[in-house]
Amino acid sequence: MPDIKRIKVGTASCGLAAGAAEVLDAFQRLSGSIPVVEVGCIGHCYAEPMVELELNDGTSIFYSSVKGDEKSVNAILGLTETGRFQVPAERAALEKLNVTRLSGSIDPKDIEEYKANGGFSSLKKAFELKPEGVIEAMKRSGLRGRGGAGFPTGNKWSFLAAKKADEKILIMNADEGDPGAFMDRSMMECVPFQVMEGMLIGAYATGATRIFIYCRAEYPLAIKHLNIAINELKKQGYDRLPGREKPLDIQIKEGAGAFVCGEETAMIASLEGKRGQPRFRPPFPTDSGWNTYPTAINNVETFANVPVVIADPDAFAALGSERSKGTKIFALAGDLKYPGLTEVPMGITLADIVYKIGGAEPGSVKAVQTGGPSGGCIPADKFDVKVDYDSLKELGAIMGSGGLIVIGNNRCMVETARYFLDFTHRESCGKCTFCRVGTTRMFETLENITAGKGKPEDIDFLVDIGNKIRKGSLCALGQTAPNPALSTIRYFRNEYEAHVKDGYCPTFQCAALSDVRLDPDKCVKCRLCIKTCPVQAIGDDFKVDNAKCTRCNTCMEVCPKKAISRVKKGDGFSSNLSK
Amino acid sequence: MGNEFSYLSEIGTEKGDLIKGLQLVQSREGYVSDDAIRAISKHFSIAEAEIEGVLTFYAQFKRTKPGKYKICVCDGTACHIKGSILIQDWLSSALGISDGQTTEDGIFSIETVACLGCCSLAPVMSVNGKVYGKLNRKSLLKILSDYRKMEE
Ligand SMILES: Cc1cc2nc3c(=O)[nH]c(=O)nc-3n(C[C@H](O)[C@H](O)[C@H](O)COP(=O)(O)O)c2cc1C
């Protein structure tokens, strides 16, 4: 096998979850003298574990869904044709890999490899531009914060730069609180030096003396890679910025599992060791933040964009839409064929992302949820919308941080809204009455509806209280918490009505509003379902008794003929209604 | 007591490090016991009640001892859409415990978490940090029995 120069095994979180550790181990045992390195990922989660063979002629071959057994690994070392991976051409034409250019192609722990691929050239350029020049370039590029609110980064930096103080603080928001989003995790795992380069440029431009990285504790690999990066940066003196006497103080703090701590003032309180509760603004953090020092907070992906911006601010501004420049990384999950990460120019249509990149079957998708618990759903008939900060807002959703959950036809929208309100009412910090009590009332109402105890007037009640919570809450958690309910009512009111007026769940998802039925025509009488049903709801007559059944779906999982399924409430047999 | 938590001296006594202190204790002990709260209170010179206030605010901190194998079931959006409720049901009925509990023999505990960041493999759970994706009932039971076998 003289052709292979180097073997790269993707060992970011998704890869590991798919079995990359065994694959890595096998290659290390079997590759002889060919070097094996661990890299991050290229965002094609569905294809993990992935292996790339760098060949001596400068080309590469990718393999997907690699198995760690000797036979498979030897086949790959022999450059087998089977299992080769290529990004589908239609997808490649839509993507623009600027910020994720190096993701999955370099060793995330190796500073020299980052440098050899152009790393720190933007930092060098920043030093030439001087702080004012950097801020001017940031403003000119039009970069808006990627954490959700879309505030222009250059402006934020100029506020902090204008402050005179003994200490100034720059915080990296790596809390990634939207459950279902994973762009930030991937950037930290795959290109930690790029994220840190952006951070150093920020510290240089704003005059920040102290840096906090606030990272969610559920991301141990990201924290590990950041720690390695910080140690390496210190070793090589990157923490000594030109014209400064003291090196930068860089610290990682692990979040402790509170969604509201993603909010800026709550994060600052948490970093001070307190309960993470937001406070009223003004004063803004850039005036009085961590321990009253001027403080600015930016998101991970924002920092990862900075080296790209500084390298060429005008090229950055040339991409994207009128008021949203550059590219955006989206995390695709849910009911689609190719879940994973994709980087596309702002302004691309949602249809292109969901169908052409995500591979979702047209007609199979009901809606997409953007912006997580603060966001809203967008129905499939509006997928021609251009994805940028302003267009999504018009539809009652938000761009958010970039999590896109594709919701298939068989999912209940009322249950989806119930899920989000369950999340937000528990995450409310409790300071504002409308947020604390209001989200709880919304949750209880939705819980009742999905439990079959809803009343027709509940729908209008949700809209009414939702609008009040929006107005009466201090921070964006409360202000946006009603969105998932309000947007599902706006676009899927018929589903709500089926629950509260007609007494059934149209998707058969809500247990109390659906039945389970065994189809005798498909059943082969193997008795597996009868044996595994935990509550003996299936009798010797092969009928599911819905009076006993708890809708646990176990029988459907064990039935070899898929003879058992959820059906409309009333269409199943029940011993209560002696038929 | 005293010595049991002597490792707290590894970190500073500034109030800003309180969460770090709690995290350190939890990573060593698996949870934050009453004794630990007393030791932390002494170390930071903060009242025990205030520590409880901070502790209860953050979902990460546990007041009961977790099992030898700590199962975290994801109920983030992607996993929820993909049926994490059923996963929780199956897990609970297989182990005879519900969310937040530990089996009597101390082997397994279940905890529901917000997102493990492997949303593309939903539904997902982790056992002592190792992530298992694309779960269904069969793979779930297989994982549990594999861990059980290691205990025999
Ligand atoms: C409840 C709540 C949760 C948030 N969670 C996050 C988060 O997890 N990550 C993030 O970067 N921003 C989050 N934000 C937004 C941040 O408060 C802030 O706007 C952002 O980090 C600023 O950085 P940017 O300008 O670079 O986007 C959250 C905001 C709110 C109100």
Ligand code: SF4
């Ligand atoms: S809106 Fe909700 S989360 Fe925000 S400060 Fe008020 S109570 Fe706390």
Ligand code: SF4
């Ligand atoms: S859904 Fe569960 S309770 Fe109902 S019949 Fe099937 S196995 Fe039994």
Ligand code: FES
């Ligand atoms: S493979 Fe990297 S995010 Fe999933």
Ligand code: FES
């Ligand atoms: S939603 Fe389950 S891993 Fe993210």
